[in-house]
Amino acid sequence: MSIFDASPKTSVKLLVGRQYELLDVVRSVIEHRITVVLGPRRIGKTSLVKVALSVLSGNERLEGLRLKARFIPIYVDMWSIIAITRSSRHFFEYLDNIVLRALEEYDKGVAEDYRKHTRMIKESIVKEGGIDAIARVSGRKGIMYRYSSEAARCLDELNTVLAKHGRKAVLAIDEAQELGTLKPFSPTAWLAHIHDNLTQIHVLLSGSYVGLLKRVLHPRQRDPLYGRDINRIRVGKLDPSSLLTILLKGLAERGIQPSSEFSETLMRIVGLLIDAELAQHIPLSSRALHESRDRVQAIWRSLVELHNKARRLSSTTPFKSIPQEILNTMLEYLMQFIILIETPLLHSLLVYYAANLIMEIGFNLNTFSLMLPEERIEQIKPFIDFLANPGAKALAILSLFTLSGSPSLVISLAKKLPNNFTEEDLLRIGLQVLDESYRAVCDEVNRFIESYSKKPEIITTILYSLYTSPRTWSSIAQILTQQGIDKKSVNENLRTLVELGYIAKYKEGVNTYYYITDPLLFYALKEKCIKTKT
DSSP, X not given: OOTTOSSOOOOGGGOTTXXXXXXXXXXXXXXXXXXXEEOOTTSSHHHHXXXXXXXXXXXXXXXXXXXXXXXXXXXXXXXXXHTTOOBHHHHHHHHHHHHHHHHHHHOHHHHHHHHHHHHHHHHHHHHHTSOOEEXXXXXXXXXXXEEOHHHHTHHHHHHHHHHHHTOEEEEEEEXXXXXXXXXXXXXXXXXXXXXXXXXXEEEEEEEOSSTHHHHHHSOOTTSTTTTOOEEEEEOOOOOHHHHHHHHHHHHHHHTOOBOHHHHHHHHHHHHXXXXXTHHHHSOOOHHHHHSOHHHHHHHHHHHHHHHHHHHHHHHHSOGGGSOHHHHHHHHHHHHHHHHHXXXXXXXXXXXXXXXXXXXXXXXXXXHHHHTSOHHHHHHHHHHHHHHTSTTHHHHHHHHHHHTSOOHHHHHHHHHHOOXXXXXXXXXXHHHHHHHHHHHHHHHHHHHHHHHHOSOHHHHHHHHHHTSSSOEEHHHHHHHHHTTTOOHHHHHHHHHHHHHXXXXXXXXXXXXXXXXXXXXXXXXXXXTTOOOOOO
């Protein structure tokens, strides 16, 4: 499989930057009855889950793990189901087919026994009149629903057959929060039944922290899942260094190189950083403070050495004769160093500056500076001056994509950049990638508003208020309270948007600032495709 393959990754080798999370997920599935993988959308959770299933099945090896028994993986994609139906009966029919296909691939003996069991059940049901499985819809007392039990009982029969053969299975449900949209159905009761009775089946749920998954992770005392063995693993956005690795690997796989003009721009940017001693004027991020100071200094020394080497070579040979490996490594060190010195304040500044370059969102550096405490203005002024230099656009655009946390977005950029690309190509292709991809964000946010938000105008007001610049909590709350929205609702919706990864926050003095982190969300807001319920 190529790094450019649009489908989720299934190989450990192609899963960049997720080795620790992968080990955590695999160990959790082995040790716990239910594992929940939480994280924002479009950060590679599906790839993480699918590679974990490959490891658990024994198809892939993972360093640091000794697998004592192989699991039969059963993968369910809830998006593909709800795109067609929200009927629980159809869900169980789909699940029955998925189970059978998985068994046929991984253990034909178990598959044959499963067929026999389900055929016997079906014949028994026909004699009894066709239905006997029931599910109560939570919160509606006295109302009972029925659906075909040969499908509903598929996991019960699977558990019996697995126990007979001494095998175990892992049921992985991607975008599991969508289980809560099936009707009629009580997903928490179903999961509690699996936990308590189907001991040969372990459950792996992945999705965002809304709806059902919130109830799974924080059940109340009267909820079916209260007190059950549930382990949570939170997956953040992929770090910029890993996304840069994906970008460089993708370009190398295609044989794509920057133009000599772009390489000279890179040299000029690194030279500006070195000559201005920019790093000495900008505070390190909290991440860098926890990093070894020796490592930070080592990256800086390596960057300076590479720059000096390239400069010496360019003085004796044509610039285009400088080995591309030197320039690629210099770019990698440069981005790593930017990551280390980058505070959330600089993150927000860089994201909005780059979004304005590509989409003209109306962001103004001077207006943004006036929002900050005076001492912070002095600290970031060298960086603002640096962005005004020719060539800094390229760094800003690369930062926008590598700070997005989205592998798919970076891969799209790498797939479209032409050979000998220039800074102008980065601007043009960056805009093209966003234009081709933003509709997915429109659908996501609109679906979220439709399914989970009681007051959709709060979500849309927050998002549109953050379109042109980061804002403080008080300025967002002021806008919403003027519309009659209480501050508790403001806090709840801001927290949800942060958990979903659409926005981020940071503290400056007494103020908390919120800002958009997703380039696609900027474009979606630009196109005004995110709407309230009608």
